Amino acid sequence: MKLKKIIATITMSVLGVILIYGINRFVTREYVPKGTKEAIAAKINTLNEQEQINEKKVSESLPEGELTDWNLVLVGPSHKLKEEATETLTTLDNGMMLDHRIVDPYSQMLIAAQEDGIDLMLVSGYRSISYQEQIFNENVNALIYQGESEVSAKKIVKQTSTEPGYSEHHTGLTFDIVDQDWSNNFTDNLLSEAYAETRGGKWLATHAREYGFILRYPKGKEEITEISFEPWHYRYVGIEHAKYIEAHQLTLEEYLDLLKET
Incomplete structure (x- = not known):
């Protein structure tokens, strides 16, 4: 009987502690108005989206440069x-x-x-310009040898090679x-x-x-x-x-x- 009484007492004590802890948690818990969490989450999303937009604007902005660079x-x-x-x-x-x-x-x-x-x-x-001249003329002469006129040969060569100086x-x-x-x-x-x-x-x-x-x-x-x-x-x-x-x-x-x- 004494053992049962001791066990019952311990059990009641534990339950009491748990109950008191739960009450304290409820009483001291920070009050959050309804919808506040959703509003905070929406605000964070908005800030993230704005940050992404700002980053995109930076990447899309025309870099600084001068034609003389x-x-x-x-x-x-x-x-x-x-x-x-x-x-x-x-x-x-x-x-x-x-x-x-x-x-x-x-x-x-x-x-x-x-x-x-x-x-x-x-x-x-x-x-060098002189070397480019050599390459260009060789390509033109090769086409002339194949039967193209000089005008036609130069026009064809210009499609894949530029004139000396250009x-x-x-x-x-x-x-x-x-x-x-x-x-x-x-x-x-x-x-x-x-x-x-x-x-x-x-x-x-x-x-x-x-x-x-x-x-x-x-x-x-x-x-x-x-x-x-x-x-x-x-x-x-x-x-x-x-x-x-x-x-x-x-x-x-x-x-x-x-x-x-x-």
């Missing part, structure tokens, strides 16, 4: 190079030359591609690039539109902008660039400019027109 120089079939500046050039390990100011981002891009299993390979960098390669800011796998299998047709559909071509189209490079002659923009689609031809403009240009599917010509309006 070295990295925005325009050279093309309708824009002759004003001055062939060779003092900014540097020679790479492969013997080719680039403007020394783009060597670091170029090297970083090669390393990033390699980490993704793609070995990029430089095909052509800086070309090539971006004179600037040292541009290069032709593919990957080693493509080079090993398509030696006879190295610079082909089909490169766009390869793993290397797609990697460049996606990631080159992260290092300041743009696909200079995109597909569907031939009337603007006056050059056929070249998925191997990339040009340095700087990271912010490159991201904006690629995000808005612009050519350098169209982008510079926007800068003129600011």
Whole structure:
């Protein structure tokens, strides 16, 4: 009997403690008006959405730049190079030359591609006006030999190659690039539109902008660039400019027109 009485007493004590704790929790609990939690959650969502909008506006805002900036120089079939500046050039390990100011981002891009299993390979960098003249004339003469008139031959060559003095390669800011796998299998047709559909071509189209490079002659923009689609031809403009240009599917010509309006 004593044991039962002791157990009953302990049980009642425990229940009493639990009851008192529950009452205290109820009495001291912070009062939250009905609908407040929903309002707070809605406010947080609104703030998050506004933050995302602000970030989007920043990414979509036109970067600062001047048409006279070295990295925005325009050279093309309708824009002759004003001055062939060779003092900014540097020679790479492969013997080719680039403007020394783009060597670091170029090297970083090669390393990033390699980490993704793609070995990029430089095909052509800086070309002097005299060398461009040699290439252009050789292509024209080859077509003349095949039966084309000189006028017709030049017109055809201009679709894929520029006249001396009008090539971006004179600037040292541009290069032709593919990957080693493509080079090993398509030696006879190295610079082909089909490169766009390869793993290397797609990697460049996606990631080159992260290092300041743009696909200079995109597909569907031939009337603007006056050059056929070249998925191997990339040009340095700087990271912010490159991201904006690629995000808005612009050519350098169209982008510079926007800068003129600011």
